[in-house]
Each structure stands twice: as C-alpha cells, then as structure tokens.
Amino acid sequence: MSCDVSKPIPICLAPYAGGPQLTDVCSANNGILFLSILNTFLVANPKIGKPCERIRPIREPEDSYDFIVVGAGAGGSIVASRLSEIKDWNVLLVEAGPDEPAGSEVPSNLQLYLGGELDWQYRTTNESYACLSTNGSCYWPRGKNLGGTTLHHGMAYHRGHAKDYERWVEMGNKGWGWEDVLPYYLKSEDNTEIGRVSAKYHATGGLNTVERFPYQPEFAWEILNAANETGLGVTEDLAGDKITGFTVAQTISKDGVRLTTYRAFVERFRERKNIHVAINAHVTKVNIENRKAIGIEMLMNGKKYNVYAKREVILAAGTINSPQLMMLSGIGPKEHLESMNIPVVLDLPGVGENLHNHQSYGVDFTLDEDYHPELNRESANEYVKCQKGPLSSTGLAQVTGILASNFTTNEDPDIQIFFAGYQAVCNPKLDIGDLGNHGNKTSVRFTSVNIQPTSRGRITLKSNDPLDHPIIWSNDLATAHDRSVVVQGLKAIFKLANSETMKKLGLKLKHNVIPQCAEKHEPYSELYWECAISWNTRPENHQTGSTKMGPPNDPLAVVDARLRVYGVQSLRIADAAVMPTVVSGNPVASVNMVGERAADFIKQDWGVKQ
C-alpha cells in the first residue's frame, strides 16, 4: 500500500452520515462488528463518504425560481448544474429520494442498495414473452436518491455508436447526428487514459471523470484471452475506432470511487448560492396555465408546496416517472386521462408509448476454484486507505463485449455481453440477481443482451394518485427478432466458454433445465434457449423512449429536437425518456449528453451568449 494514511479525518460542522448503513443492507453473517467498523471508515473518509462536501438540502423552497429541474439523476443533475452557471438565474433541483449513503460510493457495492428505500422498486406487468417464471412480471429497479440510478449502476462508459444517431436523424430529429452529439460527450468528459484511448474520441477537462477501475480480477483478462483465441476479438476502447470485441470497460468513477452524476456535476459546486437542492421531495404535478408550465406541486417531508417557475420546468424524472408526471399533469392520451378523471390539458398520444429496454439472459458457470470472498479485512483495509484493490472495482461487471448478430454488420452491432462475479460485496440481505451461488466453487455469470430491441411497451397510470406506481408493460422479447438476437449472443457465450482458455480454468455450465421449456424442446437446443430467455428473463436496466423526441408529423412524438414538449410552453424533458431509440450499449453517458444538450438549448433560447 503506497498511499498516505497519515492524514487526519476531516472535522466538519454538518457531516453527512445518513442513509442505509452497511449493517442495514448486508446480512449479519458478514460480522456485525466488521461491517460497522468498515461503515464508519467509509462515512468519515473525505474521498469516499465525503462527509464535509455535501450540499445542505433546503428546508423549505422559495416561492419561485427561474428554473425547476425535477429529478437529480443522470439527466437532471447536469441540467441543474449547467443552468446554475448563469449567476443571474436561480435553480431548484428537486429529488424524491434522500442523499447518497457512503457505502454506495464503493464500486464493488454495485446493486447492494437496490430493493430498499433507495429504489422505486418497479415491476412490469402482463408480460407474454418475458419473466414468465415470475408470472409475467419483471423487476425494474430505479434509483430514488440524489444521483438517481447513477448511484446503483455499473458505471460502464459507452456511447452506443454513430449509426444509432444516424437512425435518430432518419426519424426526423435534425441536429442529433453523430457529429452533432460528439462535442457534448467531449464536453462532459475528463478521461484519465488519453493515450491508451484516442484523443480523437475522448477529452479531458470535463466534470465526469472517465477511467479504468484500478483493479481487475485475473479472470477479467482471461475473458479477453478467450475472446482472442475464439476470434470474437478484443478492443482497447468500444467508443474508439474498433466498436466491436471484448474489453475492460472505462467507467465513470474517480480514483476508484463511484462518481454519480449528482456528485460530478452538482455537489462540487456547493458554494453556488443560486442552486437549491430539495430532497425527499416528490413532485406530484406540473402546474399548467393556458398551456404554459408555471411551476410544480410537490410533497416535501410530508408537506405540500406549490413552487413557481419564472422561466421553465425541466422534467428529468426518468423513463418511468417523466411520462407518469406528464399524465398526472393532464398531458397525454386523452381517453386514458379521462378514464383516470384527470382534466385534459393536452391530448398528446405519445406520452407513455414507445417504451423499450435492452433485453437479456444470463447463464452461470462454476470454475475449478474454491469460493473465496473478495470482501475481507485485507481488501477492506486496502480500499479504505488507498481506494484500490477488489473494492475499487465491480469485479467482472467491468468486462463487456459488443458483437453483431446475423441481422446486421460490425458497423452497427446489436449484441452486448456482460459478465458478473468476483465482486467484493458482503452477503446482501436481498439477492443480487447476477451473483449466483453454486456451492463452494467460484461462480460467474455471462449475459447476452439484445441492444437493438424492436418490441415496444407502454406506461399508463394505475390511478390519479401521484404516489401510486404506474402500470408498466414492457412487452419485452415480443418479436422473434429480439429473441433471436439474445440467442445469438448466447451462442457467442458458449463459444467463449468452450475455449481452451476457459477449459483450463475448469469452466462448467450450471443450468437447471427449465421443465416448461424442456417439455417442448430438446434441452440446450436453440428453441430451448429461446423458451428459456422468456421464462427466466434477466431484465436489463436501460429503459428508454417513453416521451420520445420526434418531428411534428410523428403522431407519437412528445418533444421536439430542442427537447420542448409539443403544445405546452416552458416545459422540457431531459432524460432517457426522450431518446427515440435506445443507444446500442450502456446508456448513461448518452443520458448525460442529453442533459448537456438540454442545458445548451435552454441557454440559447434565453439569449445567453456562449
């Protein structure tokens, strides 16, 4: 350990020690004393818990702000930050959940805080082709805290590829081609690896640090050896010249610590007086007068407030909540709103439509190696002192591959492979789906993902109660095309698994044959796997498109190419919901790009010279 451990712990007047503690999310068999001590060190650490660098949330909002941004996730944090660069403007950033707990900043705690109070815990319903083993209902976690889902995600940095944006332009979205969006990726980025990745595609000096985690388990490199051996290929950078192959991904993290979009873009400007952050503040409605957004209604700590927006309201509540809020405010499909007894402000049929998600299925393997917990005293100590070692990474989740199915070419690849295992996390109270357990052997999961889904679902309201979850029907895997892409990805996985490299490590498939599929199809045949993916679907978490951007002649378009809601003044949307089609890869950097663009559009439209 070469880091300086002599620095004293900072003393601050209002240190932040809140949120779920490790003892709340880890099961007791990890050792309560060990967890409590580790938690205390994480909370106090100026680089991890950052107890003295938090923004103090407001107790009460002011009557009005120039801009109100709803949702402090991947899109909203950027919009609020960039707007507050203008000293004459004041901005309210409203978040339904609480601040970020220290333990969630540890990369290896990926997904540990889901399933509890920091998760909206959505479930889809009525699926005919997905999650059949759970009665056609898929679990869709979404972050409910400062940072939104970026407090829980895998941090993998990807942008999709140029063809994704060409498709957006072909759909009528002028100004969203690859050459148009690339400058906004670069604007956000502070890449620590220029040289290994090319300066042609990457930049330094932005607010989002992009790095490789300081630690990779040996098995990560074995995957790349296997990819080389089998001809599936490797690449240094999936966002560079070679957009297919396997790689150890770059991540949005800083020196081995998670970097949520809120932390990167808002928290660091805690000295700014013109940005107010409201937490535990659930926006229940956008107030609209004469088809103009004039503010919001919100419940903060149990009390109702109406706050005025002098210039604009920007929704960044994510793919589920942005359309829900629109409908609660009277903007959406007329008949549906009427059936919910909501006064119709504007009949906008596309609100809630075009919902889609990447779709995936994971297979487990064991290795000829006894299971050894990556989280132990030594690795915890290394992390607390130096932010290095197994806790400074997500284990195998940092490895990924992008491939093309036989529907497409290497210029427009449509399959992604994810991995899981070797994650230095405690035994969680709630299962982390990807970390299967197969006796006393080390186990890993390889997942095949369709990253260009063609099936589309819908979000509708269950009632006009803003605190009710909406009805989510993903309709995932509804097309033969979508199912085939996942199966083709599985074939690539089996090719990888059958390599000499993997055989030497004793990789063995661990699969419990699914009786409902085996009844109809020969186990392990193509048709069997097609059945299996619908049965035990591993829902991806890249939900997109439910308030899509499109030209005025597209009946399902909700926002225009400047992200303004059609037919309602002073209202924009800036999150994953506006993407007309999901990008072919991990989407968070693209949502960040949408946030950057929204802020620029707003500044331009209000006459700010840039």
Ligand SMILES: Cc1cc2nc3c(=O)[nH]c(=O)nc-3n(C[C@H](O)[C@H](O)[C@H](O)COP(=O)(O)OP(=O)(O)OC[C@H]3O[C@@H](n4cnc5c(N)ncnc54)[C@H](O)[C@@H]3O)c2cc1C
């Ligand atoms: C387990 C997991 C792993 C993932 N891994 C990756 C990865 O490695 N790389 C990647 O690129 N992407 C990954 N993603 C996806 C990525 O996190 C999301 O695509 C992205 O965060 C979506 O951004 P958003 O701004 O649309 O929504 P969010 O980031 O979810 O932000 C929405 C915010 O709005 C708040 N909000 C909602 N409704 C209201 C309301 N009514 N009032 C006030 N606030 C409200 C929410 O609480 C939330 O904070 C992952 C997701 C999950 C769940």
